[in-house]
Amino acid sequence: MHSFGFRANALLTFSVTVLALICAMATLSDNLNSPSPSAHVQVSNINWFQKSKGNDEVSMTLNVSANLESLFTWNTKQVFVFLAAEYESPKNSLNQVSLWDGILPSKEHAQFLIHTKNKYRFTDQGSNLRGKEYNLTLHWHVMPKTGKMFADKIVMTGFRLPEEYR
């Protein structure tokens, strides 16, 4: 009963149980945080807009400013943030095209203002982009040190692409 093996086993089982309990409490505590993020996006320029290989493609310059500090808790490893253009076309009920993304490693980096060209190609499946109204949505994924991942977004409406290629 009191052999070395039994004691080692009991100690291991107990420590794993305590560790699992602490992890569960850490991820549950994330629910107590009620974040209030804010974001503002501006399309400062359409660099070019053309049809390539049958698909419309546009290059734009964006000003993105956001304050995501309130997303960070003690259980947050990083926040992945990205800006996506979202629109409907005759063929597709939803098109989501990521334009820019970034990793916020800590709360100190969570308030930012960047001026950037689209990092990924803004290409349609077809040629439906002329005069197209679209939303720019700032999404974020909170990646925890342990436990459940959270995601949410801010939708910004009322953007429109030019009527003609340029």
Place this chain on the structure above:
Amino acid sequence: MGWIGETVDSVKSIQIRQLISQVVSLGMIVTSALIIWKGLMCITGSESPVVVVLSGSMEPGFKRGDILFLHMGKDPIRAGEIVVFNVDGREIPIVHRVIKVHERQDTGEVDVLTKGDNNYGDDRLLYAQGQQWLQRHHIMGRAVGFLPYVGWVTIIMTEKPIIKYLLIGALGLLVITSKE
């Protein structure tokens, strides 16, 4: 030598009835593990509810050896989600983030493009030759939960099989020799 001698003695002293009860309890352990795994498959709707991260392509979010809990569900796939997918002709599933989604008006089918957070370009180079998009049937599940380091156990066991056999042997010996 005392410890080995005792072990040999206790193996010798096994009664047939005790042996049967030990085989039964070992069977119970194995079958309950199987029940938990299959039950998780039912609940999550994913064919492998837990995966181990094997590459650094999602660093610093997920490192090698972390484990992810998957959920499939009926919800449509959206940009930003971390999905686990299989590519035709590749055995090992890949865990990457969705960056583009095009969902059909009429059929509801989706075209999905993925990228690893730590990779420079998107995943078209990883897909099968000429494949531009992933479809729903490529995707095994989306990551909903995260636990660090635990996956190292399986990585070590697959890369160093000797440790696996040693561990199984030791556990088996423990089960056989333990009274009660």
